[in-house]
Amino acid sequence: MLHLTLPLLVALLMPMHTRLARSEPAVDAVVTSSPRELRLWFEGGMEAHFTQVALRGSAGARMALGAPVRGSEPGLIVVPVPMTLRPDHYTVAWETVGRDGHPMRGTFRFMLAAPDGTIPHAEMPSVVDSSAWGAGTAGRTVTGGAVSAEAGPEGRSTRSASQFARASRPVRWVELTALVTALGAVALLLGVLRTGRGGAAHERFIADAVRRVTILGTGGAAMFLAASVSRFAIESQTLHGGSGGMSPGSLARTAATGWGRAWVIAAAAMAMLLVVLLYRQRAARAATGAPAPRGGDLALGVAALAAAIGPAMTGHAASAVSLMPLAVLADWLHVIGASAWVGGVAGLALAASPAALAQPPGDRAAAMAWLVGAFHALAVPSIALVVFSGVVSGWLRVGTWRDLMASNYGDLLLFKVYLVAFTALLGAYHWFRVHPRLMAAAAGDDRTARHLQWTLAVEVAVSLFILGLTATLVTTPPPR
Numbered sequence: 001m002l003h004l005t006l007p008l009l010v011a012l013l014m015p016m017h018t019r020l021a022r023s024e025p026a027v028d029a030v031v032t033s034s035p036r037e038l039r040l041w042f043e044g045g046m047e048a049h050f051t052q053v054a055l056r057g058s059a060g061a062r063m064a065l066g067a068p069v070r071g072s073e074p075g076l077i078v079v080p081v082p083m084t085l086r087p088d089h090y091t092v093a094w095e096t097v098g099r100d101g102h103p104m105r106g107t108f109r110f111m112l113a114a115p116d117g118t119i120p121h122a123e124m125p126s127v128v129d130s131s132a133w134g135a136g137t138a139g140r141t142v143t144g145g146a147v148s149a150e151a152g153p154e155g156r157s158t159r160s161a162s163q164f165a166r167a168s169r170p171v172r173w174v175e176l177t178a179l180v181t182a183l184g185a186v187a188l189l190l191g192v193l194r195t196g197r198g199g200a201a202h203e204r205f206i207a208d209a210v211r212r213v214t215i216l217g218t219g220g221a222a223m224f225l226a227a228s229v230s231r232f233a234i235e236s237q238t239l240h241g242g243s244g245g246m247s248p249g250s251l252a253r254t255a256a257t258g259w260g261r262a263w264v265i266a267a268a269a270m271a272m273l274l275v276v277l278l279y280r281q282r283a284a285r286a287a288t289g290a291p292a293p294r295g296g297d298l299a300l301g302v303a304a305l306a307a308a309i310g311p312a313m314t315g316h317a318a319s320a321v322s323l324m325p326l327a328v329l330a331d332w333l334h335v336i337g338a339s340a341w342v343g344g345v346a347g348l349a350l351a352a353s354p355a356a357l358a359q360p361p362g363d364r365a366a367a368m369a370w371l372v373g374a375f376h377a378l379a380v381p382s383i384a385l386v387v388f389s390g391v392v393s394g395w396l397r398v399g400t401w402r403d404l405m406a407s408n409y410g411d412l413l414l415f416k417v418y419l420v421a422f423t424a425l426l427g428a429y430h431w432f433r434v435h436p437r438l439m440a441a442a443a444g445d446d447r448t449a450r451h452l453q454w455t456l457a458v459e460v461a462v463s464l465f466i467l468g469l470t471a472t473l474v475t476t477p478p479p480r
């Protein structure tokens with residue numbers, strides 16, 4: 001047993017995010033002969049095409065290097081050094097892009113000793129680090145207590161990269177909200193609003209709810225595609241250092257990265273979902289009065305599951321240094337659970353409960369009670385899935401209590417958990433207090449049904465906030 005658990009524990013304690021693992025010459029090494037090449041090993045995956053390396057002597061002069069090429073080992077980048085270097089202190093500055101699409105940058109130094117073994121004196125930065133540009137701390141060099149932001153090897157300014165990261169947050173918020181709405185609508189259509197489930201009494205109400213939820217899901221899918229295209233444009237500009245990222249060649253190069261390929265799969269899945277939902281809307285219009293059309297259930301389910309993997313493949317999980325498959329699986333299940341729960345609540349509030357309230361006065365409370373009961377069966381396992389997968393993802397990204405308490409990422413995560421707890425309490429209130437009152441409501445008394453619509457709206461508003469917080473979380477470098 002120990003031989004199985006020990007490697008797992010060791011892997012769990014390893015850093016998660018793309019980083020420079022080692023180099024030749026090594027960090028702070030003293031070498032005695034001029035290196036013929038620089039070798040950099042990255043963990044967590046990187047895009048060779050977007051990797052740049054610069055070498056400077058202590059006077060700041062930049063050495064002309066050969067083009068970086070992918071080495072024979074995984075994660076290895078080799079940069080030829082065509083000239084013979086003279087004894088000096090050297091700084092290597094590197095930029096690359098992780099599998100999650102985040103630009104990373106860092107610097108390290110090495111010394112070349114004279115033939116007699118002495119190292120020339122030079123004023124050099126005392127601390128160098130590597131980090132994601134988007135954090136606003138990229139490539140920080142600490143000299144004599146002052147912190148200054150540096151340009152990368154190609155002179156791309158840190159400021160513009162972090163501006164792009166900030167610009168992407170609202171887009172991520174819209175994108176995640178749209179994703180959860182579209183997938184929540186699918187969860188309601190496939191898991192709750194099944195024709196015949198509510199018996200003859202609810203047939204008409206269910207048909208109307210299906211129609212409204214289908215429209216909501218269509219809107220969510222269309223909004224996701226629009227936000228996703230904006231995110232692609234921002235990513236391309238980040239990778240290519242500005243508006244040059246919008247040229248056809250740059251866009252094609254962005255699409256050819258690991259991030260770009262995952263983006264294409266998620267966008268194609270959502271486009272398929274949109275087409276199936278539009279087809280169902282047309283079919284519903286053509287068959288007014290007939291039972292709600294159920295065509296394409298399988299396609300809808302497959303497209304929804306494929307679209308749900310998009311965030312995992314284009315986010316932090318994809319660049320995990322260790323246990324990457326587990327990180328992606330946890331993130332995928334998290335998005336599925338979050339969509340079924342929170343997206344389902346949005347579908348109830350915005351589409352299904354208005355359908356219940358559109359019923360004749362005598363049927364409203366009963367329709368609403370049926371809706372809450374049917375949704376409860378979907379919500380409970382979804383909440384369990386969200387919490388379990390969220391804790392696994394949180395553990396993989398944060399790792400220690402100290403980092404949870406002392407990092408920006410940890411603060412955001414804890415705040416998110418408080419808000420999720422509040423939303424879960426609201427759900428419990430609906431089930432334990434409102435549902436029995438709906439069941440007991442006299443025919444024609446729709447006050448509880450209307451009250452429920454209000455409290456569902458509050459749940460949706462808090463969920464929007466949670467998604468905004470999540471958009472910040474996924475654009476903040478995790479501690480590991």
Ligand code: HEM
Nearest residue numbers: 311312315316338342387390391393394420466470473474
């Ligand atoms: C105990 C509750 C929860 C915990 C501990 C938790 C934790 C996490 C963590 C650690 C991530 C990964 C962020 C990253 O990639 O760096 C994440 C992502 C996410 N969470 Fe939660 N979460 C919880 C509940 C929820 C709820 C209720 C929702 C629904 C609104 C939600 C929606 C999302 C979404 C949409 C993502 C984005 C996935 C991605 O882009 O990779 N989470 N969550």
